[in-house]
Amino acid sequence: MLAAFTRDFGSTVPLPRDIIFPPQPAPKFTPSEAEGPEPVSTISTIEIKDMTNKLRKNPRVKWSDFNQPRQLSKIKFLVVHHTADNINDIHRLNEIEINGTRIYKYGCPTIPYHYWINEDAQIHKCNNLSDITWHAKNANPVSVGIALVGNYEKQKPSAAALKSLEFLLNELLGNLKLPVTKVFGHRELTMYGNSTACPGRFLFPFVQEFRRG
Numbered sequence: 001m002l003a004a005f006t007r008d009f010g011s012t013v014p015l016p017r018d019i020i021f022p023p024q025p026a027p028k029f030t031p032s033e034a035e036g037p038e039p040v041s042t043i044s045t046i047e048i049k050d051m052t053n054k055l056r057k058n059p060r061v062k063w064s065d066f067n068q069p070r071q072l073s074k075i076k077f078l079v080v081h082h083t084a085d086n087i088n089d090i091h092r093l094n095e096i097e098i099n100g101t102r103i104y105k106y107g108c109p110t111i112p113y114h115y116w117i118n119e120d121a122q123i124h125k126c127n128n129l130s131d132i133t134w135h136a137k138n139a140n141p142v143s144v145g146i147a148l149v150g151n152y153e154k155q156k157p158s159a160a161a162l163k164s165l166e167f168l169l170n171e172l173l174g175n176l177k178l179p180v181t182k183v184f185g186h187r188e189l190t191m192y193g194n195s196t197a198c199p200g201r202f203l204f205p206f207v208q209e210f211r212r213g
């Protein structure tokens with residue numbers, strides 16, 4: 001549990017990363033307002049492992065109490081995170097997130113990222129883009145969360161992980177029709193009240209470079 005508590009809090013001051021308390025129910029809208037099925041990747045060079053229906057849901061959280069599907073047009077930017085831990089097993093990470101009390105006393109509904117890239121640079125889809133997950137305080141309704149396993153305050157990301165991240169960012173930007181300038185490191189979301197070192201000093205320069213196109 002220690003790992004979960006130290007994730008994304010920065011190096012010294014333990015500032016909560018993603019606290020949304022009490023969780024604010026999103027405005028309801030009917031499924032007919034959604035914009036149809038999410039785009040399917042047409043590029044096959046890097047496989048995206050879809051885990052959205054394979055991760056155990058938090059039995060203590062009624063998903064519909066806290067989340068309603070959003071229209072994809074509501075998504076304004078992508079947020080890059082590091083996990084600040086070395087948990088390389090997605091099911092173990094999921095258990096920590098749904099059992100932890102860091103963000104909410106009953107735990108997260110699921111892994112709070114939309115995509116998670118493991119140490120082998122394998123991209124895993126954890127949530128649908130239409131789900132508002134709890135990855136960046138106050139910015140969740142308008143953003144997509146992408147996390148790399150590791151603590152990039154302390155270590156450099158692998159070339160393979162960066163390749164997967166770059167591929168995923170390009171895929172998402174293309175599907176969501178957003179420019180490269182709409183990719184941020186979690187640490188940049190200060191205007192939303194986020195205070196964190198995430199995604200770490202060794203990963204953040206990649207985000208800046210990516211944004212330059």
Ligand SMILES: [Zn+2]
Pocket residue numbers: 008017080081082135186196198199
């Ligand atoms: Zn973060």
